[in-house]
Amino acid sequence: MILPSNVKFVDQNLKNSFEKLKETEDSLYRFLIRAFEDIERNAFCGIQIPKRLIPKEYIKRYNVKNLWKYDLPGAWRLLYSIERDEIVVVSIILEWMDHKNYEKRFRY
Secondary structure (H helix, E strand, C coil): CCCCCEEEECCHHHHHHHHHHHHHCHHHHHHHHHHHHHHHHCCCCCEEECHHHCCHHHHHHHCCCCEEEEEEHHHEEEEEEEEEECCEEEEEEEEEEEHHHHHHHCCC
């Protein structure tokens, strides 16, 4: 199913970190822009993480009920959750990280 969504950051700190990337990590910034565009076109374009594998930190900190992974070039990962706000689907960007930190977070 293709379901368009609005992309939002989970908090202002994450948004600020993203904006700083434009000056310091231009390629990662461009990869994230492309990912956000893909997610806006189809909220389900990522890979759904099984509920049993959602880190407890995300559940406690963000009250996440679902988690999706979008693979970025260079073994980076973008993690987001999908929510409904009235009749609008909202994809909430939680975090991006390199593969080493992703494996650590998910205890692989």
